[in-house]
Amino acid sequence: MSSEEPEIKKQKTMSQILRICTHSGSFHADEALAVFMLRLLPKWKDATLKRSRNPEDWENSDIVVDVGATYDGVKFFDHHQRGFTETFNDTFKTKLSSAGLVYKHFGKEIIGEIIDERNDQSVLELLYIKVYKEIIEAIDANDNGINKYANDIDESPRFKDRSITLPSIVANLNPFWNEDNSDESYDRQFLIASEVIGNAFVNVVKNLGLSWLPAKKVVEEAFNKRFETHSSGSILILDQFAPWKDHLYEIEKSHDSFGKTLYVLFADASNNWRISTVPISGGSFENRKPLPENWRGLRDDALSKESGVEGCVFVHAAGFIGGAKTKEAVLKLAELSL
Incomplete structure (x- = not known):
């Protein structure tokens, strides 16, 4: 070489x-x-x-x-x-x-x-x-x-x-x-x-x-079951928490139903359940339908007594999110909020 x-x-x-x-x-x-x-x-x-x-x-x-x-x-x-x-x-x-x-x-x-x-x-x-x-x-x-x-x-x-x-x-x-x-x-x-x-x-x-x-798949599955969740089709239940807002807006538009979803329910990190209102648009602080005014700022037994739903945890003073101990309880809160 x-x-x-x-x-x-x-x-x-x-x-x-x-x-x-x-x-x-x-x-x-x-x-x-x-x-x-x-x-x-x-x-x-x-x-x-x-x-x-x-x-x-x-x-x-x-x-x-x-x-x-x-x-x-x-x-x-x-x-x-x-x-x-x-x-x-x-x-x-x-x-x-x-x-x-x-x-x-x-x-x-x-x-x-x-x-x-x-x-x-x-x-x-x-x-x-x-x-x-x-x-x-x-x-x-x-x-x-x-x-x-x-x-x-x-x-x-x-x-x-x-x-x-x-x-x-x-x-x-x-x-x-x-x-x-x-x-x-x-x-x-x-x-x-x-x-x-x-x-x-x-x-x-x-x-x-x-x-x-x-996360899009999680939101799509919840959206497709919306009428099974409630006859109005305005409540979604996520099988697991996932970032949902961007996807929800796009999915609604593709189904010609933009603005019709009012509440999204999901389990939080502590295995309680949350009810979230839907903002009018991404980044907006204004919601399509806030939670009832008389619930806002209440917690635990006081909230359960006011709403008539057992197992409540809280509703934020601004009315954009709340929580309860079970899926059944937050679904009842959503139905009453309609």
């Missing part, structure tokens, strides 16, 4: 290592997340990272994010160039950042890597849209300077941001103005920021894919 052969193999291996490039200097949430998302994919898992504003470094890289003033969906994923108006799809109005661009092209594959749902295209499609709504769109908006509200009096937000307070956290990981401002310092801090926002992203995807999505 030639003495040169190991060196040739080493050179070949080095040449196969892919290179990701983003800009140097101060960093933001969008490119920190974009780099992290790429590295979730097998193709880019072992890629090197170059942070540079030098066009020669862009040319020598395999993918370039948030720099280069070019977007082609293949190698260049920048959004700063004049005339850039790309959105996630025709439904969304928020202009994409580098995170949104990477997610738009690789999102389904990224989700498949996180929750191992590569073969179920219907699940991937549902989560692809949901993850964008829940976290990516807000990062796109933040980086592009888009306000959550269209104007000062508009009560309808343009996008959701409950999953992120991350842009400011990432920004605060930049080196301070009065400490080491070398490229090495920025590069070191960028890797920390990428891990912070990347892990938050992974947790959102896992929550949606492994918790939120399976």
Whole structure:
């Protein structure tokens, strides 16, 4: 065997290592997340990272994010160039950042890597849209300077941001103005920021894919049995507690019965039962039908005496939730509340 052969193999291996490039200097949430998302994919898992504003470094890289003033969906994923108006799809109005661009092209594959749902295209499609709504769109908006509200009096937000307070956290990981401002310092801090926002992203995807999505089946089963529970069809009993509000609204709409569910019953962690009113809309504090005013703020025997139902535990003073010791008791509370 030639003495040169190991060196040739080493050179070949080095040449196969892919290179990701983003800009140097101060960093933001969008490119920190974009780099992290790429590295979730097998193709880019072992890629090197170059942070540079030098066009020669862009040319020598395999993918370039948030720099280069070019977007082609293949190698260049920048959004700063004049005339850039790309959105996630025709439904969304928020202009994409580098995170949104990477997610738009690789999102389904990224989700498949996180929750191992590569073969179920219907699940991937549902989560692809949901993850964008829940976290990516807000990062796109933040980086592009888009306000959550269209104007000062508009009560309808343009996008959701409950999953992120991350842009400011990432920004605060930049080196301070009065400490080491070398490229090495920025590069070191960028890797920390990428891990912070990347892990938050992974947790959102896992929550949606492994918790939120399976909950849909629980809510659907309760909805399909609603007339068995009560002739009005306005009371649902969950076989087990699961996040139900988002799913309920969508299921109601698909059955042309939006607004008709008034109470949802489920067991709590202590094996007591809860009766929950249904908000008018997601995030609203106003309910479709609050629990009776004369029950509100009462507990135990006082509540049982006032309602005529044995085994009551409480009704919240605001009338949006209550509890009892058995399923039969909360169902009776729901029936009386109708």
